[in-house]
Each structure stands twice: as structure tokens, then as C-alpha cells.
Amino acid sequence: MSDSMSGTVFAVVVTYNPDDKLADRLQALREQVHGLLVVDNGSNNAEAVHSMALQAGCSVVLNLENLGIAEALNQGARAAIQFGAEWLATFDQDSQVAPEAIAQLLAASATLPQLDRVAILAMSHRDRGTGRDYHRAGEILKETEQWRSVRTTITSGSLVRVSVFPQVGFFDTRLFIDTVDLEFCLRCRSQGLMVMENRVVILAHSMGNSTTRVVFGFPLVLTGHSPLRRYYITRNQLEMCRRFAGADLRWALGAFWDLTSGSAITLLLETERRAKLYAMLSGLGDFMLRRFGRRTRPL
Numbered sequence: 508m509s510d511s512m513s514g515t516v517f518a519v520v521v522t523y524n525p526d527d528k529l530a531d532r533l534q535a536l537r538e539q540v541h542g543l544l545v546v547d548n549g550s551n552n553a554e555a556v557h558s559m560a561l562q563a564g565c566s567v568v569l570n571l572e573n574l575g576i577a578e579a580l581n582q583g584a585r586a587a588i589q590f591g592a593e594w595l596a597t598f599d600q601d602s603q604v605a606p607e608a609i610a611q612l613l614a615a616s617a618t619l620p621q622l623d624r625v626a627i628l629a630m631s632h633r634d635r636g637t638g639r640d641y642h643r644a645g646e647i648l649k650e651t652e653q654w655r656s657v658r659t660t661i662t663s664g665s666l667v668r669v670s671v672f673p674q675v676g677f678f679d680t681r682l683f684i685d686t687v688d689l690e691f692c693l694r695c696r697s698q699g700l701m702v703m704e705n706r707v708v709i710l711a712h713s714m715g716n717s718t719t720r721v722v723f724g725f726p727l728v729l730t731g732h733s734p735l736r737r738y739y740i741t742r743n744q745l746e747m748c749r750r751f752a753g754a755d756l757r758w759a760l761g762a763f764w765d766l767t768s769g770s771a772i773t774l775l776l777e778t779e780r781r782a783k784l785y786a787m788l789s790g791l792g793d794f795m796l797r798r799f800g801r802r803t804r805p806l
Contacts, residue, residue, distance in 0.1 A: 514613055517592035518543045519583025521576055524550045525600040532603055533563035539609040540596055544586045546579040575683035584677055587669050599663040612708045626671045626700035630664035630710040643761050655704040658758050659692040664710035681799035686743040697754045734786035734806055741790030
């Protein structure tokens, strides 16, 4: 880890059936942080995950079943609090962190005029499939050459100020997976805190199996999500629109448009259309019936 890094950074990586390159990615991250916890959510190859994590000098928690991304992140947050860290760095299992990325992110944050109000410092997220950064129209609130103030950012490549957890609470386990990170960002912002992305420090990332198809001259993004993921996306995105329409109507309208347009693209252009339609309707039904948590009934 670089001596130029200021502040104590504890990282968490959530795994679920990762590939055998995990050890290399963990090693690249471990060199940049003071501590690293791998939380495995019931992988079929849990023993291999345990071995790769120890090989990279990480601590490990092996959940016996999939407890969801929110609970796994909360396990990391509680460990960061116990560690006495200033920042919790959150990453997905396929995140390849560039050398010195975290040190660069923290060093650049010293130039922020209201750093004490910043809840989340994030890298820019560039999709491997499309080559584009993740931003919806209207997502960027303010932009300089080095920074963006944004409404939300994704989990991977983000540093959460540990002191905000007692203020805003932990990640919402009722969501299980999908929109967990967005909900936390919106909750932070509703309490006057800021979410900042650095435009220079970039994390290459994969959002599903995203590809771009041009239809009538318009580029359309196909995520390739499974029917089960479509269920969670539908249910949770609707819930986010309901919760935050009052606090940020612009975000809620944009999220609802993304959900409806993305669902239409899925049903018109992707495979397993019938199964995905049923999953979306099930997500709508459970949202209306206020059924959250892990989906235990088969789709």
C-alpha cells in the first residue's frame, strides 16, 4: 500500500461463484488498503474462494447461503467500524483495480471544498461491454474537470465514509440485490450529504452481459440479465421511485423511464422473453403486495 494514502481504508469484496482469477484481483486491491474482507455469499466454490482470499492476505466470511448483496456489504461495514477505518471501499468480485487507484482517489479528494459533507467518493465506472460511463440523463448534478457531483453511483469502486453509517443507517437488506447501492446514495443525499465521482480515476466494470445493438439508427443497450435479476430490478426500482419521488422527483422520473424502456428493450430484443415477462410481472406484484427480501418462490 502506498505511503501517500491518507486515511484508513478497509475494503470489502462480495463474492458469489467467482472465477479463478479472483486471487489476482484481490491481491491488486489488498496492496492498496489497510484491511480487506471477502464476504462469500454461499458460492459453490466456497473452499476455493477461501483459499484465494487467504492467499491474497484477506480476511474471509463464508456465509452458508446467499444472504444478498446488502447484508454482505453490511458485514463489511461492521468490520470496517470495528477496524476503526475512515473509509469502506466496496468492490464486486470482477473488479480489477488499477495500481494506486485508491490513493489517487483520496489524494484528489483533498481539493474538494466540502469534503466533510461527502458520504461517498467513487471512481468513474466504464462498462467493458459498451465502453461508456454509467450515467443516466440528469444523473450528474455538477461537473468540473476532475469531479462530478452525482445523484447516485454504483457499489464497485466506491469509498463510503464509515462515520455516515450511524447517521443514515446500513444498506437495506429488504432489497436483497439490485438498487441497494442507489438506495443508499439517495438516503445519504436526502440527509444533506454528497456523492462524488472522480473523472480521472476509472474502474472498468461489467453490468451484466451488456451489449449495444443499433435499431433504426439508435444504439440500444441489452443487459442480458436473467429472469430472476429482472424480477429484482422491477420490484426494487419501483420501490425506489415510491420512496424517493418526494425527495428527488427528477431521479424518480428518470428511474421509472429507465425501467419501462429497459423492460421494453428486453421483451423485444433479448432471449427468454416469456420468462422475463413473467419475472417482471412477479416483481410488480410483489412490489404492490409489499413483499421484499429474497425471492424464495420459483419464477
